[in-house]
Amino acid sequence: MECPVCGNKKISPFATHCMECGTDVVAFPLLEDLEQQCVDTLKDKVALEGDMTELLQLREKDKKHYDKRMSRMYWLLLLFPLLFFWCGKKSIPVPPKIVDNPELVSSLEKMEKKNGELEIELEKTKAELLAIQSTKEIYHTVLKGETLSALAGKYLNDSERWKEIHSYNPQIKDPWLLTPGEKVLIKLK
Numbered sequence: 001m002e003c004p005v006c007g008n009k010k011i012s013p014f015a016t017h018c019m020e021c022g023t024d025v026v027a028f029p030l031l032e033d034l035e036q037q038c039v040d041t042l043k044d045k046v047a048l049e050g051d052m053t054e055l056l057q058l059r060e061k062d063k064k065h066y067d068k069r070m071s072r073m074y075w076l077l078l079l080f081p082l083l084f085f086w087c088g089k090k091s092i093p094v095p096p097k098i099v100d101n102p103e104l105v106s107s108l109e110k111m112e113k114k115n116g117e118l119e120i121e122l123e124k125t126k127a128e129l130l131a132i133q134s135t136k137e138i139y140h141t142v143l144k145g146e147t148l149s150a151l152a153g154k155y156l157n158d159s160e161r162w163k164e165i166h167s168y169n170p171q172i173k174d175p176w177l178l179t180p181g182e183k184v185l186i187k188l189k
Contacts, residue, residue, distance in 0.1 A: 004028045142182045148175045155186050 001011045003018040003025060011018055016026050140151060148166055153159035166175045168185045178184070 001025060137185060137187050140184045140186055142178045142180055142184060144180045146178055146180075148172070148178070148184075151184060151186065155188065 001013050001015070002009050003011055003021060003023055005023040006018060006021040008018055008020045011025055016024065018025055138155070140155070148162035149159040152162040152165055156164070162175060165184065165186055166172060168187055172178065172182075172184070
């Protein structure tokens with residue numbers, strides 16, 4: 001062992017003091033170990049502080065990224081209702097589908113023609129009903145398949161009132177069998 005003060009190298013490993021200068025040789029190695037531990041601790045602290053600084057920088061960077069994403073989300077939350085409102089107000093014309101099947105095209109044309117005929121017939125019926133409502137008595141020309149209860153439902157809004165119509169028309173022998181073209185008197189009340 002060597003004395004840290006005088007540099008004497010002839011000190012026994014079991015000695016506690018230097019024989020030349022009287023320095024306590026046991027305390028110096030402990031102080032050196034303690035000094036080394038303090039240096040190591042300081043190095044660890046500096047390393048930890050560096051790591052903490054790096055972590056804080058990463059955290060700040062992540063926070064900025066998060067804030068940017070959240071601001072985008074807020075904008076989307078604001079813009080989506082406006083987009084739906086705007087889209088709901090616009091009517092976008094839908095182009096007609098092109099049909100290659102000629103049978104479907106002809107069938108569609110027939111249905112459109114029939115629809116037009118039915119609309120004309122409906123308008124005539126409405127006009128007849130308006131004319132009927134203005135009069136108290138009408139004469140109905142019987143069509144194929146019509147019955148007195150159907151006529152009562154049509155003109156009197158109650159099919160159970162067919163007996164009234166039968167009482168005004170003594171020429172009808174069978175109320176369930178009407179002849180097409182026959183005139184039936186109906187009194188509105």
